[in-house]
Amino acid sequence: MGIKIKCDVLVIGAGVSGIAAAVAAARSGMRTALAEKDSFPGGIGYSGLLQHICGLYLNSRAVPEETLNDGIAREVANRLHQLSPRNKVKKIGQVYVLPYARDDLSSIFNSMCRAEDKLSVMLDTTAVSVKKKGDKIIGVRLDRSGTAYKITPGVVIDCSGDGNAAFMAGADYQLSPLSERQLPGFIIHLKGLNTRDETLPVKVPYYLSKAVEAKLFPSYIRFTAFSYAEAPDEGFLKINPGHEHSRSSRVVLKRAEKMLRYLAEKLPSFRGAYIAGTSLRVMDREGRRVCGEYTLTEDDILKGGKFDDGIVKNSWPIELWDTKKGTVYKYLKPGEYYEVPFRCLKVKGISNLLCAGRCISVTHEALGSTRVMGTCMSLGEQAGLAAAYYIKNGRYPEGIQDI
Ligand SMILES: Cc1cc2nc3c(=O)[nH]c(=O)nc-3n(C[C@H](O)[C@H](O)[C@H](O)COP(=O)(O)OP(=O)(O)OC[C@H]3O[C@@H](n4cnc5c(N)ncnc54)[C@H](O)[C@@H]3O)c2cc1C
Incomplete structure (x- = not known):
């Protein structure tokens, strides 16, 4: 039928x-x-x-x-x-x-x-x-x-x-x-960034690499990219979860929240930042x-x-x-x-x-x-x-x- x-x-x-x-x-x-x-x-x-x-x-x-x-x-x-x-x-x-x-x-x-x-x-x-x-x-x-x-x-x-x-x-x-497939991606929209700092796209991966070395985060976190949005207090974090890790948006979001707390400790611009939205799901490239x-x-x-x-x-x-x-x-x-x-x-x-x-x-x-x-x-x-x-x-x- x-x-x-x-x-x-x-x-x-x-x-x-x-x-x-x-x-x-x-x-x-x-x-x-x-x-x-x-x-x-x-x-x-x-x-x-x-x-x-x-x-x-x-x-x-x-x-x-x-x-x-x-x-x-x-x-x-x-x-x-x-x-x-x-x-x-x-x-x-x-x-x-x-x-x-x-x-x-x-x-x-x-x-x-x-x-x-x-x-x-x-x-x-x-x-x-x-x-x-x-x-x-x-x-x-x-x-x-x-x-x-x-x-x-x-x-x-x-x-x-x-x-x-x-x-x-x-x-x-x-x-x-999976070992050769391109990394999937998950996007976080941030608001409340304090001072505009044009060096953040370089500083964010630098500090996250240090955190990965200190075993605070899984290794893929070092590939996280930051870019500013049009509004001066807004930006995006592009997280690229490794294939061996969970694809659950909830799990990736929890990790992003922890990452944001870490970035706020290291970089003053992140002190008032909060997550305003995310992509619907982890997306395959x-x-x-x-x-x-x-x-x-x-x-x-x-x-x-x-x-x-x-x-x-x-x-x-x-x-x-x-x-x-x-x-x-x-x-x-x-x-x-x-x-x-x-x-x-x-x-x-x-x-x-x-x-x-x-x-x-x-x-x-x-x-x-x-x-x-x-x-x-x-x-x-x-x-x-x-x-x-x-x-x-x-x-x-x-x-x-x-x-
Ligand atoms: C993290 C990430 C960042 C990216 N950044 C950029 C960027 O900045 N700029 C850029 O140009 N490109 C970017 N891309 C690439 C680009 O977004 C995608 O490759 C492109 O949008 C793919 O378009 P599509 O129409 O082929 O597929 P999709 O956009 O994936 O659309 C496929 C549609 O098919 C539907 N569908 C699937 N199966 C079924 C079914 N059985 N029945 C009915 N519907 C079904 C899905 O729900 C979906 O809506 C990015 C990709 C990723 C993953």
Whole structure:
């Protein structure tokens, strides 16, 4: 039993990639369903308490005037700037990012979805199983508070971050062993910081390393990063719990409270600081990487690889949150970018399944560059456009000019 629904395109997961995929498919005239297990759109881009959208711009010496990719990523960047004009492209180290307010992002996503009458957004709805016949997905079962929905989709786009739909469909995937997998993250929003001290981003890891040496905290605490927010008395602590430690938000929060007491003893700025909010949960930087028809590598990225079916440009460095070394960056040459080929989105062996966002077909190292939000949004959009092309033509586009 269950409610039966037919659609052209089913998108699973409404993070930044899923929203872009669903909106692009609906704008192309497809009857589109977007299923999201949480009660809000935006995925990590909303629940993660992040401050910057990365992967939107070319990293050259000149301040970029436009996003590297056009389409939905540019539209979202422009709308974010309209809503909060103070949020302008900013250089951090060697890269350009766009500061954003998550409520702005959420309102833009909601308005983009509402504008599409062919798009049905199903929140609190989890994809629980996938039925296949031959090399095709013929049904996906969704669950919303105990009510079953049986979807018959033309094309499925897996934007679940972790390749959950591909996994349920029996697709091949890569998953790094825990010892090599990137560290997950948990963000703490602080208020009540006393005196603004621009050296805190250096002092915080220094004092925390000392505390780790003194065995006051587990070793991963030395990778904790501090950054100031726009308001002078606010900041963020980015904690990166080791894989061998608890993922429970409650446990990480308790540790953060202890850490804050320790920092208040060492640094006057922290004396009045308190925790004003946290990310919803401990968030994975790396999960399943679904095997596609091509797997993008570190070499492709660093040499600025271009492809006949290149669909998304990216200039973001390989940024790995290593369990032993902390953050390690490998940069492209200034002014250089690489392309992600469409084959990284085409799931091997399943003709009507695409993936987009964090779970595309890349190596562990390449994921360090492709996983950022600007790139994930463009990947989602291209998957939505390709799915629409498939429904109209019975095949995927050959190259970028086809889309
Ligand atoms: C700690 C941390 C800090 C980061 N900092 C930055 C940063 O500063 N800037 C930046 O650009 N990027 C940053 N990133 C990376 C970036 O946020 C993510 O990689 C990106 O948002 C992934 O987008 P996505 O759409 O692929 O996946 P997600 O945002 O993970 O969205 C996937 C969605 O799918 C849903 N879902 C999963 N399974 C199912 C199912 N079975 N049924 C229905 N729904 C399902 C989930 O609930 C989720 O909403 C950070 C990541 C982490 C972990």
